[in-house]
Amino acid sequence: MSYSPEQISIMDSIIARYPRKRSAIMPLLHFVQSISGFVTPEGIEKIAELLELSTAEVTAVSTFYTQYKPEPVGEYHVGICTNTLCAVMGGDAIFDAVSEHLGIANDETTKDGKVSLERIECNAACDYAPVVMVNWEFFDNQTIQSVKDLVDGARTGNPPAPTRGPKTLRTWKENSAVLAGLSDGLAGEGPSAGHASLLGLNLSKEGK
Amino acid sequence: MTPENAVMTDVEMVTVVIDGFDVTVPKGTLVIRAAEKLGIQIPRFCDHPLLSPAGACRQCLVDIEINGRAFPKPQASCTIPVENGMIVKTQLTSEVADKAQKGIMELLLINHPLDCPVCDKGGECPLQNQAMSNGRSESRYEGVKRTFEKPVSISSQVLLDRERCVLCARCTRFSEEIAGDPFITLNERGALQQVGIYEKDPFLSYFSGNTVQICPVGALTGASYRFRSRPFDLVSTPSACEHCASGCSMRTDVRRGKTLRRLAGEDAEVNEEWNCDKGRWAFKYISSKERIAGPMVRGEDGELHEASWPQALARAAAGLKGKRAGVLVGGRSTVEDAYAYAKFARVALNTNDIDFRSRLHSDEEAVFLASRGVNFNVSYRDLDKADHVVLVDFEPEDESPIVFLRLYKQVRKRGLKVTTLSPVLSRGSEKLGAAIVEDIASISGLSEKSVIVVGERAAEVIGQFTSVVKLAQSTKAKVAWIPRRAGEVGAVVAGAIGNLLPGGRPVADPAARVDIASVWGVESLPAAHGKATWEILEAAGDGRLDAVVIGGVDPLDISSEALGQLLGASTFVLSLEISHSAITAIADVVLPVAAVSEKSGSFLNWEGRPRFFEKAIADSLTRSDLRILSMLADEMGTPINLPSSQAAAKELQSIGEWDGAKADAPSVSPATLTAPSGDQAILHSWRQLLDLGTLQNGEPNLAGTARAAHVLISANRAKSLGLSNGDLVKVSTARGSITAPAQIGKISDSAIWVPRNSIGSQCIANLGAASGLVVTVVKA
Numbered sequence: 001m002s003y004s005p006e007q008i009s010i011m012d013s014i015i016a017r018y019p020r021k022r023s024a025i026m027p028l029l030h031f032v033q034s035i036s037g038f039v040t041p042e043g044i045e046k047i048a049e050l051l052e053l054s055t056a057e058v059t060a061v062s063t064f065y066t067q068y069k070p071e072p073v074g075e076y077h078v079g080i081c082t083n084t085l086c087a088v089m090g091g092d093a094i095f096d097a098v099s100e101h102l103g104i105a106n107d108e109t110t111k112d113g114k115v116s117l118e119r120i121e122c123n124a125a126c127d128y129a130p131v132v133m134v135n136w137e138f139f140d141n142q143t144i145q146s147v148k149d150l151v152d153g154a155r156t157g158n159p160p161a162p163t164r165g166p167k168t169l170r171t172w173k174e175n176s177a178v179l180a181g182l183s184d185g186l187a188g189e190g191p192s193a194g195h196a197s198l199l200g201l202n203l204s205k206e207g208k
Numbered sequence: 209m210t211p212e213n214a215v216m217t218d219v220e221m222v223t224v225v226i227d228g229f230d231v232t233v234p235k236g237t238l239v240i241r242a243a244e245k246l247g248i249q250i251p252r253f254c255d256h257p258l259l260s261p262a263g264a265c266r267q268c269l270v271d272i273e274i275n276g277r278a279f280p281k282p283q284a285s286c287t288i289p290v291e292n293g294m295i296v297k298t299q300l301t302s303e304v305a306d307k308a309q310k311g312i313m314e315l316l317l318i319n320h321p322l323d324c325p326v327c328d329k330g331g332e333c334p335l336q337n338q339a340m341s342n343g344r345s346e347s348r349y350e351g352v353k354r355t356f357e358k359p360v361s362i363s364s365q366v367l368l369d370r371e372r373c374v375l376c377a378r379c380t381r382f383s384e385e386i387a388g389d390p391f392i393t394l395n396e397r398g399a400l401q402q403v404g405i406y407e408k409d410p411f412l413s414y415f416s417g418n419t420v421q422i423c424p425v426g427a428l429t430g431a432s433y434r435f436r437s438r439p440f441d442l443v444s445t446p447s448a449c450e451h452c453a454s455g456c457s458m459r460t461d462v463r464r465g466k467t468l469r470r471l472a473g474e475d476a477e478v479n480e481e482w483n484c485d486k487g488r489w490a491f492k493y494i495s496s497k498e499r500i501a502g503p504m505v506r507g508e509d510g511e512l513h514e515a516s517w518p519q520a521l522a523r524a525a526a527g528l529k530g531k532r533a534g535v536l537v538g539g540r541s542t543v544e545d546a547y548a549y550a551k552f553a554r555v556a557l558n559t560n561d562i563d564f565r566s567r568l569h570s571d572e573e574a575v576f577l578a579s580r581g582v583n584f585n586v587s588y589r590d591l592d593k594a595d596h597v598v599l600v601d602f603e604p605e606d607e608s609p610i611v612f613l614r615l616y617k618q619v620r621k622r623g624l625k626v627t628t629l630s631p632v633l634s635r636g637s638e639k640l641g642a643a644i645v646e647d648i649a650s651i652s653g654l655s656e657k658s659v660i661v662v663g664e665r666a667a668e669v670i671g672q673f674t675s676v677v678k679l680a681q682s683t684k685a686k687v688a689w690i691p692r693r694a695g696e697v698g699a700v701v702a703g704a705i706g707n708l709l710p711g712g713r714p715v716a717d718p719a720a721r722v723d724i725a726s727v728w729g730v731e732s733l734p735a736a737h738g739k740a741t742w743e744i745l746e747a748a749g750d751g752r753l754d755a756v757v758i759g760g761v762d763p764l765d766i767s768s769e770a771l772g773q774l775l776g777a778s779t780f781v782l783s784l785e786i787s788h789s790a791i792t793a794i795a796d797v798v799l800p801v802a803a804v805s806e807k808s809g810s811f812l813n814w815e816g817r818p819r820f821f822e823k824a825i826a827d828s829l830t831r832s833d834l835r836i837l838s839m840l841a842d843e844m845g846t847p848i849n850l851p852s853s854q855a856a857a858k859e860l861q862s863i864g865e866w867d868g869a870k871a872d873a874p875s876v877s878p879a880t881l882t883a884p885s886g887d888q889a890i891l892h893s894w895r896q897l898l899d900l901g902t903l904q905n906g907e908p909n910l911a912g913t914a915r916a917a918h919v920l921i922s923a924n925r926a927k928s929l930g931l932s933n934g935d936l937v938k939v940s941t942a943r944g945s946i947t948a949p950a951q952i953g954k955i956s957d958s959a960i961w962v963p964r965n966s967i968g969s970q971c972i973a974n975l976g977a978a979s980g981l982v983v984t985v986v987k988a
Contacts, residue, residue: 063395
């Protein structure tokens with residue numbers, strides 16, 4: 001596939017945000033994912049051309065960060081934290097149960113293309129452990145059942161709302177566009193800091 | 209030592225203590241280098257003096273304290289510059305440093321296979337050596353080692369065994385910083401981190417072989433050497449590269465009479481520690497099946513037959529003695545061989561009809577060379593210090609790769625200004641950030657610190673040398689002439705051209721002739737201005753010459769008619785060649801000569817710097833050109849007395865440089881070109897570094913990385929022809945045509961460019977000319 005003039009002009013506008021072209025590599029990789037769902041060879045070649053980098057240099061960046069996917073992922077990419085705290089709080093159990101429930105292993109996608117599964121590293125939300133992220137939106141204090149419900153909802157096109165963040169869960173491609181710096185206008189929607197994060201602050205305000 | 213080499217006193221010096229010894233070094237020196245000054249070797253992998261510090265392998269950890277405050281942990285000595293008051297303790301005096309190094313070594317070896325017995329690097333491997341000197345004697349690791357599919361071809365000539373890699377990033381830093389070809393990168397992360405290419409774009413760098421040489425483990429290997437030899441079975445000889453006028457120092461590794469590999473040698477003034485892939489890998493021509501085994505004489509049946517040396521020499525002498533003969537030396541002779549040709553022409557053949565230029569050439573060029581003398585007074589250091597370098601009909605990456613690396617280094621380091629007089633912005637020029645100028649009159653901003661580099665292709669543009677000399681005179685800029693072939697500068701100095709005798713003596717000057725006649729012990733020397741290559745060929749064709757002596761010459765380098773001219777008028781042809789060629793096919797007598805690795809001698813690089821080399825293949829029985837010419841001159845009764853290259857070098861040295869008046873600079877008016885219209889365009893071409901050159905024969909891995917032929921056209925021309933990238937274009941003249949994929953690039957609308965001698969694009973053979981010609985360009 002080749003990129004449309006509209007898509008190219010969006011890429012140019014992303015590049016124009018930076019004093020040096022090459023700085024735009026990461027948002028452009030997200031932009032490529034917002035179109036194709038993963039980092040395609042065409043995307044790498046286009047980014048290399050636009051940023052005057054070699055294709056190898058673009059490959060180096062896109063393979064370094066696990067957020068850039070070399071293969072298509074699901075419309076809802078489910079990341080289950082299995083770092084220490086989440087793991088002992090139930091993350092490992094959730095992963096195993098959901099993996100069996102969906103019949104897919106780590107880094108695999110369901111046949112309908114709706115859901116993919118990944119063991120992810122810490123998302124800085126240990127106070128809500130075990131944490132699951134779908135398309136990088138937080139689902140806090142999860143249980144096996146809640147995540148099963150989550151993925152079942154996702155497969156029927158009716159996923160529950162994230163605990164924090166926007167009121168409706170956006171797709172992988174839609175959120176990739178946000179990461180590319182293209183606002184969907186939802187940044188202010190829903191809570192950001194939750195109860196557990198603010199507990200200490202509130203206690204200190206109460207003078208306790 | 210030149211004054212520039214001397215220690216400069218205005219550099220701030222810093223004194224540090226390493227292992228109890230004081231050492232004073234310039235500020236900014238890395239701890240690992242300062243330790244080297246004391247003879248203390250800290251183990252390392254990623255550190256390389258010519259690459260930027262990376263601190264990637266962590267092997268060089270040492271304990272450091274400054275003014276009484278110690279770093280809490282051992283530090284990488286390859287990334288930390290010295291400071292006053294610094295106390296460094298290496299593995300020799302610090303148990304902590306020693307333990308840290310041993311720990312790193314153990315970590316590096318966890319996933320490193322124990323395949324040293326089958327690894328190319330085994331026996332000369334920094335990892336193997338330092339594992340012995342700074343590691344544990346026994347492994348404690350009992351787990352399963354990480355493995356990768358092996359090997360991966362990152363190009364047709366470089367193979368990668370990822371499990372051997374210690375991720376030092378030497379190869380990736382070299383490619384980016386030195387060659388400007390960031391086609392290999394560190395991909396993935398964590399335990400899967402690995403060197404790699406983008407899957408569709410192989411490692412097509414002209415300098416890729418250097419990564420194999422600097423790899424501190426056996427991760428990168430050369431396809432042509434892989435599994436071929438053990439380093440301790442090789443006999444190494446310091447040598448000089450025969451491929452171009454850059455003048456690389458090299459090392460030739462031979463086992464039982466056969467060259468197995470060549471490496472870049474170290475010469476800080478010339479190639480630093482690098483060379484190009486042609487210099488490294490194009491040496492199989494020596495062992496080609498086409499190699500001529502013994503003398504051959506054409507019989508009455510019209511076929512070449514093997515003959516004894518006395519028979520062949522007698523036949524050659526009969527064909528030349530007392531005849532009107534010309535000499536075509538070829539551009540690849542050593543200085544000594546060129547001198548023998550020069551002396552042979554004057555003494556044995558009594559003529560100045562000798563020319564080393566086996567390519568497009570002009571009288572204006574010969575005048576330029578004569579007016580320039582033999583003390584060029586321009587060097588790589590002038591390029592290093594230049595405020596502006598102008599390239600005239602010269603593409604350094606293709607035509608003199610080390611000149612390219614030196615320029616690129618300055619472009620990267622300090623933004624050296626480069627201007628190229630060309631209608632084409634080549635890939636090399638793009639890397640140099642060069643500005644394109646199409647007219648010499650619009651070049652500005654030159655000073656006495658500038659260098660104008662003029663290539664051999666200036667001979668293809670009428671008036672170009674004249675303009676260059678004028679520009680240099682008016683701006684005081686220096687002029688460097690950088691021909692492509694390794695033998696050309698030496699041939700000028702040796703007098704292998706019709707208007708010059710050895711040492712830059714003008715043939716036209718009676719005093720110069722007396723000079724040389726007395727050294728050579730002859731009554732007098734011919735006074736007539738000698739014919740140029742094209743005139744010699746023309747005279748051979750129409751019977752004005754009876755005989756031609758031809759060294760290493762490809763007639764299609766000169767013109768499409770050259771071969772036919774040699775066939776005409778029953779000219780006697782004596783060919784001195786390495787391998788069978790178009791010339792040997794028509795020669796009356798063929799005498800086999802030694803290749804560079806089979807003889808000793810020297811080249812002069814473009815600076816005029818001698819590049820000596822010893823005989824690498826010690827037991828070779830082949831004879832050099834000068835030995836054969838000497839025997840032939842004896843047979844003719846006009847001896848030239850040059851039994852060895854040492855004798856020739858000594859005699860040439862004793863002649864010395866001409867101190868009389870030099871020839872006047874050329875004065876030729878530029879031709880006015882008619883602007884092409886419609887489908888027509890002006891043809892431009894040069895030889896790519898890797899192409900169909902004779903000396904690249906027999907090395908398919910190297911040929912696999914040559915840039916494919918394409919027709920470079922401007923966006924406007926593409927639009928008017930309805931062409932996109934990759935569509936076939938036909939470039940034609942009355943003689944023939946070249947059809948190749950279009951590449952839309954930065955080139956003047958009135959011009960097109962094709963490679964001069966690549967597969968599918970041989971300008972002289974296919975089009976009858978190589979540049980300046982009006983051609984027709986249509987969609988194929």
